[in-house]
Amino acid sequence: MITFSRRGFLAASSAAIAVPHLVHATAADPAPALALAASSRTLDINGRAATVFGLAGPAGQGLVLDPGQLFRVDLTNRLTVPTIIHWHGQIPPNEQDGVPDMPLPLLAPGEMRSFDYIxxxxxxxxxxxxxxxxxxxxAAPLIVRRSEDLAADRQEVVLFLHDFSFKPPEEVLAEITGGTGMATMDHGASGQMGMGQMEMPMGGMMGHGGMSMDLNDYDWDAYLANDRTLDDPEVVMVExxxxxxxRVINAAAATVFWIDSGELSARLVAVDGHDVQPEAGSRFGLAMGQRxxxxxxLPAGTGAWPIFALREGRRERxxxxxxxxxxxxxxLDTLAEAESPAFDLALEARLAALDPLPDRAADRGQMLMLGGSMQPYVWTINGATWGKHEPVRARKGERVILSFHNMSMMGHPMHLHGHVFQVVGINGHPIAGALRDTVYVPPMSMVDVALDAGEAARWMLHCHHMPHLxxxxxxxxxVSA
Known part of the structure; x- marks a missing residue:
């Protein structure tokens, strides 16, 4: 948990993911590189030890940068396997984006790589x-603070969400895919993917035309908030x-959450790091990769107020x-009294960016058909899996409209590297929506986004549901020059 306050309140638990105030730096007065390590760690999850990975910064899991501080980081791989880290929401030079072999290879165990960008x-x-x-x-939080954050009289708290299984991930993927899913897919290499039969019984909800939506394709052993469950939740001391x-981050592999503030009224002020016209409420949907x-x-009196993350379509929280x-x-009970609803686009349709893209005509558009099924477990973009794909193409500086049309019965959080886009259409209705890097496309729905093509390079465009990816x-x- 990352927490700050001008009034000096800190998290009560020493087990929290705590990253205190870092040294100020500006581009004219660069600070030394921050050390970041991909390493193993052990968590206590419901009384059982779990060995997991993590990203250890100077003061715990994650990084916090102050206004004007450069992203100057030395990343060391302290794992026994090769790895590579993507800076989700950032737009670094393409070679620093963190995708295997696009263009740089994975970091070998013991290898260090430096990063330096604004x-x-x-x-x-x-x-x-x-x-x-x-x-x-x-995975870990990456918070870049603004001068307004330093000036505001408010306490900052990070809520970092995961789904977790005690089984090895390869075994989880084998169960989901029927045993032949490419669990260790190499993003940089072309090649055919083996697909298996889906044999697990799947709970769903009724969607369009009476068809059943598959909201979840795996029942995880635990759902974590800042590495903890509600059997031993983090308690953040507040005034x-x-x-x-x-700041809420959905880092789960395959779980959409509803963020529920309960008795407390909340105002949504930003999505994916970009300010929106404030939206009041107490329950907000959050797909994988989104923030x-x-x-x-807070009320003036003494009290304790849970902030829940409810699993979509189920009771777990x-x-x-x-x-x-x-x-x-x-x-607190780890099960809510009732199942939460399916995530929809009602809120997305109301959101409006405070700093939208400049108004201009589109230079090109591209339809992206999102397809797939549970049996066999095959997920595609324009009918193709990675390695058989036809790239989406644009020229640097062009205004591009991407239309995500989901013809499957599972939702897909679609993430584009190296760009910020604006949501400009939902199910054929034009809107002037939020700026994002990850947009959720529900079953049998269509979402249009606009963007200005950036650096001439190959950028990943993918679903952020890990078994789908x-x-x-x-x-x-x-993007070509």
Whole structure:
């Protein structure tokens, strides 16, 4: 958990992911490189030891940069396997983007690689771009603060979400795919992907035309908030009548969450690190790879207030507790009283960017048909898996409209590397929506996004559902000069 306050309140638990204030630096006065290590660690999950991966910075899991501080990082691989880290939400030079062999290879065990670029402010994260490693929790917050964050009289709290299995990720993927999924897919190499039969019984909800939506394709052993479950949740000490800036990151491999502030009224002020017109509410959907920034005003009295992350379509939940000094903290059930609904685009349709893309005509458009099925477990973009894909192409500087048309019965959080896009259409209705890097496309739905093509390079475009990605749901956005 990462927490800050001008008033000096800190997380109560020493087990938290705590990253205190880092040294200020500017481009004119560069600080030394920060050390970041991909390494193993042990968590206590419901009384059972679990060996997982992590990204250890100078003061715990993750990194926090202050206004004007460069992203100057020395990344060391302290694992026994090769790895590579993608800086999700950032737009580094292409060679620093962190995708295997596009263009740089994986880091060998013991190898160090340096990164140096101007970061984008906001709530972001970093994770391995090897699906089985992200499923082993090789991910962490990446927070880039603005001068307004330093000036604001509010306490910053990070809520970092995961789904977790005690089984090795290769075994999880084998169960999901029927035993022949390409669990260790090499993003940089072309080749045919083996697909297997899906044999697990799947719970779903009724979708369009009476068809059943498959909201979840695996029941995980635990759902984690800052590496903990509700059997032993993190308790963040807060001030009576204070204001909390809650940065929520969905780092789960295959779980959509509803963020529920319960009795507390919240204001959604940013998505994927980009400011939006504030949207009041107490429940907000969050797909894999996406982030939410919520402002919460606390009551004046003593109290303890859970912030829940509810699993889409099921009763499982995780979360943390905001509590004032002396508050009585009750035990929380890991199951909600009722199943949560399916995630939809109702909120997305209302969001509006505070700093939208400049208004201009599109130079080109591209339809991306999202397809797939549970039996066999095959997931495609325009009918092709990675290695058989036809890249999406554009020229640098062009305004491009990408239309994601999901013809499958599972939702797909679609993430584009190296770019920020604006949501400009939902199911054929034009909107002037939020800026994002990851957009959720529900079953039998269509979402249009606009972007200006950036650096001439090969950029990944893929579903952020790890079993979908690992079985081929990925293509390239190739920008030419």
């Amino acid at each position: 970061p984008r402010s906001g709530t972001h994260w970093m994770h391995s771009h090897v699906p089985v490693q992200e499923m082993q929790l090789l 009576r009548g204070g204001r909390v800036h809650l 939410l920034d919520l402002e919460i005003d 995780t979360g943390l507790i905001l509590a004032t000094t002396g508050a009585e903290i009750s035990r 690992s079985t081929g749901m990925m293509t390239e956005f190739v």
